[in-house]
Amino acid sequence: MARQADARRSQVLEFWQAVEMFSPQRVEKVDQERRVFAVRPGRPLPWEPGHELARHTLRPNQAWRHVVYLGIYPLDEVFDAISTVLKPDPESYDERPGGESAFAAFVVGENGCAVPGAEVLSSCAWATGQVLTEGPGADWVSRFRDASAAFSAVWREVVTSAAEGPRDDGEDRTPRVLDGDALLACLAVAVAAAGAGAALSCVEIRISSQKVARRSADNVTGHEFLNSFIVRDLALVAEQAAKGNLGTALRDYLRPEAEIPAGGRIDVRDRLDRVLAETAPDTVPAGRWPTDPEHALALSQQLAVNSALGLADAGIMGVNGPPGTGKTTMLRDLVAALVVQRAKQLALLSEPRKAFTGRQLRWKTGQYNRVVSTWRPDLVGFEVVVASSNNGAVQNVTDEIPAAAAIAECWREQAAKVDYFPAVAGALLASEPDGETPGAGAAPTPPEAWALVAARLGNKTNRGRFVNAFWYHTSDEPDDQAWSGLLSLLKGYEQSTPERPWSLAVSDFRAADARVEAIRRERSDAYRAVEERAVLQREVGRLAKGVPVAAARVETARGQRDLAVRVERERCAEAEQIAHDRKLEAERIAWRRRHDAEQIADERSTEAERIISGRLANAGRSLQAWESELSRRWQAHAAHQQSRPGWWAFLRTLGAANRQWLRQDTWLGTQVTAARHEMGVAQAGLNAVQQEVDVSRQAAADAERELAAETRLLAEGVPTPEVIHEPLVVARRDLARVDQEVTAAAQDLVAAESDWRSAESRLRTADKRLARFSAALGKYFPDDSWWTDPERREPAALWTDPEWNIARSELFLAALVLHKVFVQHAAIELRRNLQAAMDIVGGDAPRDIPENAALAAWQSLFFVVPVVSTTFASYDRLFGHLGREALGWLLIDEAGQATPQNAAGALWRTRRAVVVGDPLQLESVTMLPFRAEQAIRGELGVDEQWLTSRTSVQHLADRLTTRGTYLPGDDERIWVGVPLIVHRRCDQPMFDIVNTIAYDGIMINRTGDAARERFNARYPTLPESKWIDVVGSTAQGHWIPDEGRKLDGILRVLAGLDFDMSEVMVIGPFRDIARQIGARARRYPGLTAGTIHTAQGKQADLVILVLGGNPARPGARRWAASRPNLLNVAVSRAKRRLYVIGDRTAWSAQRYFKTLSADLNPVTRAADR
Structure with missing residues (x-):
């Protein structure tokens, strides 16, 4: 299944490759100031005598390179031509691409001869011809390779001439100096090979003359200046995808929509509890950019940084960055965090040279041998590449980061003490003189820079400028700038003892780190107090709801008891009536016998009762009176028990009704107890009289025994009510059960009320503790309004008050110090590694150098310069030596403008990607009409979700991001990654x-x-x-x-x-x-x-x-x-x-x-x- 899924991903990449054939590079307009010339009949060519180019001078190390463009055509003609075959919707309006391109191009050296291997046929012109003649085809890519090979073969016949005499190398043709007729012949070859001459204008030939370094004048391939920059890399990644060699970031990026579980998404506008947890002090990075300590990141910016750093070992996440919401500010803090993370690993080393494994890799560049030392695994993975389709976007990011304006005034003095190669950084920020290549002419005064933390790479001009300024510049060059590149600095470090011992630099860094962590612990205490308070608040709410539930149970149980009492009474009355009837029957039978016995007993007891009848009667009346009083008081108390106030009365009177009832209940209970006492006293008096009567009645006892015997015989003949009537037994059992339930429910109510009051007390204690934290942290603490008011919540991240911000920024500066001290101590290894990196950056390294050697060289450059930028168009030429997941971090800017295929190669080489953009800003303009792209997609069997005109890098990343929100869309809401919310423009x-x-x-x-x-x-x-x-x-x-x-x-x-x-x-x-x-x-x-x-x-x-x-x-x-x-x-x-x-x-x-x-x-x- 996994292989099948990767095969489908490979098909998507092949589809994008086919679409990319319609993305040619623009040819510059004719402009003599920029040395772009139109070829005119009878006029000299730039390499011929008499051409105005001769007025321009070259340095000794420079040469001319002429790019000849054959068959200039407007790009909107491609759109029109395809639309004649694949009719667009007449009501639609498609924005058309502007500019011009060419049918073919090749390079001519300063000697006027074509450079072999630098010719290229336009994939756009060829594919247009295919659409017009045969329609879209699944085998376009392979067929275009065949067409290109055929074009090259015929073109070589035109630009070369037969050799005179035998040649040792077997080549029977030699380059010849080209004239106007030869160029026209080349144009005819290009038009024939492309097959689109009837649909596109193709008569103009244009030449761009460029000053280049003499050593690399012939080091050029055709795809660099005509066809899509990324098509070759797409082919490589598609091939690797078919083998299952994708990597996490790219595999996720190409995951079909149906496989992405929307249920795992957390809307940060709704789930503030998750926002709070994911911006907790323990999630805040230790390093912070040195901006004003009073200006914390916005809450959404901090959430984005934390989410990025929280990515697993590999992955991709989207950040929604509307205009003016501080994307660069957010990226700077991410960079600071990564620099500090690497510094923490450095601080574990007992000596700098232990940063390397001891393994050395080699290759040869020309006559030079390169030796590269490989890094320990725990010191790599922090590489940051900023990439975009928009050259201005990446330039803005990497030019802003090292500029002095990127740090607050309050940090300037301390940053100057760090002295992290600011002169080199400033030189890299300087603009090149118009019309000159890097290193040519006097450079203007560099802008002020604070540290070499980022550099602009990308196209060949930028790379050349970087190599010259960063590496080769020396302080005795003609521009009289008193600074040196890293090559001179490292040689100096090798020949001297570093001023600062490694152990001291590590100790200073650890002290700064300790300050950050000490404050983190304090902020974590506050956060835990917030968490505990939230738990308590939930508990109080739960218990508060439990009290009326318990009260309701009591009321229900009492109602059930009342019913059981009525039933028991009814059953008892029924049983007593039955017993009474049977007793009457028995009494009629035995009446006569009892009458005789009673007459005898009465006669014997009359005398004794007569003597004491007065006292006994009095005692009896007293006892009866108190029994009656006790009954009345008990009934009053019982009635009061039935009138206990309910829960709603409790709430309505704030407990007053309950307290009044309790006072009355206590008084009635006291009255019942007193009546029982008085009845006991009466009973005792009666007993005393009775004892006297017993003596007197002893005489009548014998007679009474006979009567009693008769009575027993009668009673034995009459069963009890329980025996007579079984329903009475059931009713009394039910009553006993309900009595138990009433007691249990009442006890539960008392317990619920007690638990509730206890929790409320603990909540009040927690609130007092939180009030102290709130007073100390102010707006950086989540008070009640934080949960309800976005205007209060969003402008500043929690916990990041000025005290902690200062400590975190100081830690970042200490990390840079530690990096520089490391450079001074490991100068030999770094000089060798960086020299190899300069070969790669400058384009001088062989294409077949070992990947791990190239990676170690790049890792060395990223160690010194944490961030480099490039456009996607230049990514392949910059990192082409690297393979899957070679680099740590990819930060994509303006991703909403980037078509999805642009990022494929970069994502393949990256472990973690943070994709920043906005699907609600402009999307890229594609060359193809929508119906044409649909036709190609159908031929290749790819799902519509991968249409380049209907999606973007941003959209594909957003759908994978679990933290985000929904924004309005055309037909349904759009899910976007972590949204930056605070606007400052x-x-x-x-x-x-x-x-x-x-x-x-x-x-x-x-x-x-x-x-x-x-x-x-x-x-x-x-x-x-x-x-x-x-x-x-x-x-x-x-x-x-x-x-x-x-x-x-x-x-x-x-x-x-x-x-x-x-x-x-x-x-x-x-x-x-x-x-x-x-x-x-x-x-x-x-x-x-x-x-x-x-x-x-x-x-x-x-x-x-x-x-x-x-x-x-x-x-x-x-x-x-x-x-x-x-x-x-x-x-x-x-x-x-x-x-x-x-x-x-x-x-x-x-x-x-x-x-x-x-x-x-x-x-x-x-x-x-």
Whole structure:
């Protein structure tokens, strides 16, 4: 079964591979400044004399590399061509990809000869030809490999010439210098091989000339500059999946929806008890980023960090990160936690060199031998890769983390003392001079950095910059920067004794760790008190409910007793009547005999009774009187017992009725006791008289004995009532049982009331203890309002008060110190390992080096630089030497924008993945029309859930995440991973708009007033956010010229206010609008302009949203309003002001735009005048 499941996962990867064939790289537009040239008849080529490229100079270590693009075509033509075969829904509107690509490409060296092996046929053009001629096919990937091989064979014939004379290597052709005719011949070969020449424009040839390092000028493969970057990695992972070699993260990622148990999900908005437990002090990481101690992570951020660190040995989790909710802030704390975790393992070493196993691995790069020492298993697994489809997103994360602005001012001095290679970090943050490769020309002054904790890798330019700055830079280079790269530093460490002994560094780290843990214990005491109080509160509630239940049992038992008493009396009366009748019968028979005996007895006793009849009668009357009184008092007491107040009377009078009843009951009991005493006294008097009578009656005893004998004979002849009537026996047995039940129920009630009062007393004691903790921790303690008020609950994580935050940040800095001291002590091993890592990063290492050697080299780089970033497009070239689950952590940013196939290779090489994004922001634009992708899916037999146009990396991760919440969707609610809730970007009304249309109102606004007040003070005449209502009379595509005139008016006003145009963004939903507003960007330097898609990940003080929309094509408006994503991104870019330009009536009729219209005051044409 497992192998079959993995085979299905492999099919999904193969489907994605086929779709990815339609994802070519864009070819740059002709731009002489960027050295991109169009080939013109009769004009020299860049490698020929007379070309303007000759004006550019090269350094001695540089060479020219020319990439020739054959058959330039617009990418939207692919969309149109496929749509002619697979007709789209006429009412639908698909956003089409922009840009251009080419039928084929190859590389020409500076000598004008083609570089063998660097040619590539466009998979997109070829696949388009296949759709048009044969339709989608399951064997596309293998057939494209055959087509590429055939193209290469014919292409080589064109770019080479027959050799003169025999050659030792058996090769009978040699490269020749290419001219214009040769390029045209190559174009013809490409068009024929692709088979799409009739559908796509393909006559232009374009050449991009690049300065590269001379040593690597010919080290290039064709797929790097034309076809999808990830298609080769997808093929590798699909092959491994078919073998079952998947790894946990990727296997889970490819788990079918039906196999994911929704019942295990915990909605963090409903289950605050789980949120409390999962942000408890014991779950908070020891390390913390050095931000302001007063600014704790938001509760949702801390939950996300804790959940990530709580992942098992491998896995994947999603984090929902709406705009402005602090994704980078959350990721920084996760990084700090991991650095501290590794430092704790380092601190266990008696000496740094014991970090290595003693095993050495080797390979050869050119003429150099590389030696790599392998790490102990407990010191690896902390590697962090930040990846995204969006180059800007990964750059933002890894540029922000090492920048000085990433830490609070209060930590700057201490961070400076840590001195964790800040000069190297600053150099890596510096921008390269335009048009130069790394290392060329004078670099600008680097931005201030605080520590080398992250680096931007990814594409070849970034990798080259990193290698040069991080490794090879020396302080005597021409840029006169007084800092050295790690190579020079490590050599220096090797030749000197480290200033700080290892044992001292370990001792300092342990002391910092001890401070953190001591405070943790105090916070844990408070948390346990909260837990205990919660248990007590539940117990009090349970016991409070038990008291009326017990009282009800008493009432029920008493009612049953009353019934049993009535039944017993009835049965007793019946039995007595029967006995009486039988007795009368017997008495009639024996009456005569008794009469005679009684006459004799009476005569003998008359004398004695006459003597004492007076005294005996008096005593008898006294006894009878007290018996009567006792009976009356007992009946009064019994009646009072029946009138005991019920539970509701107890509650209504707050116990007063019960206390009054008890006082009366006690008094009546006393009266009964007194009557019994007096009756005893009377009985004693009667007994005394009777003793005297006994003597007198002795004489009559003999006569009485005879009478008694007669009476006994009579009695023996009359049975007792119990013998006569069996129902009386049953009734008396029932009465005895019910009496026991009444007694037991009454005892239970007393016990329940006692337990309840005892629990309430303990709860009051617990509340007093919690009050002390609450006073000490303030907002970091879960008081009663924490449970009910999101505005109180969400802004700050529990327990993380300034005292603990300071200690945790100090521990993170101490961990960096320990890492640096380790570097100084283990300089030899690290220099060798890092040199090997530089070969890999720079692209100089052979492809076939041992995987474990490459891994050890990478682990060394991650030891020094905890975080590196890359786009998915560059992931294969960066980590291609590594295999399944080689790296510890993958942090995916902007995952909602990433198509699912992009992350496959990265997830395969990762143990734990934290996927951050927002399904309610923009999704990626795919090359394929939906019906075309459906056709390919059907051919490959893959389920619809894997369609790349209908899902994302974020969605696939969210569905696996057990902690999250539900947000509104089109047809049903959307489950998202741990939601970040506290928003700190947009003023009103922007915040309310996005919170309403996309996030079900769950976000909490903590943007604050300071930035808004500064903005208003600077621009006091600037209107509040508005909707400028424009009903255009004409349309150019989806561009409305009347809206353009309004836009121009706003821009002129802003320019007149000397507004900072770098804080202005003009965006629209359609490319027709983007083309028009692009011209405005050139007139107003700094202005950002484009489609809403291009604005993802950016923000500005002022955003102008130009809606456009051709009135004759209403499907476009419906498309823009079909989901909240587009409007959500547009509105959430604006921090201080949002101005919307468009037809208010037409757009406000669309879903989500109704909310926009309601929250923005209109500016009509009349008002404008």
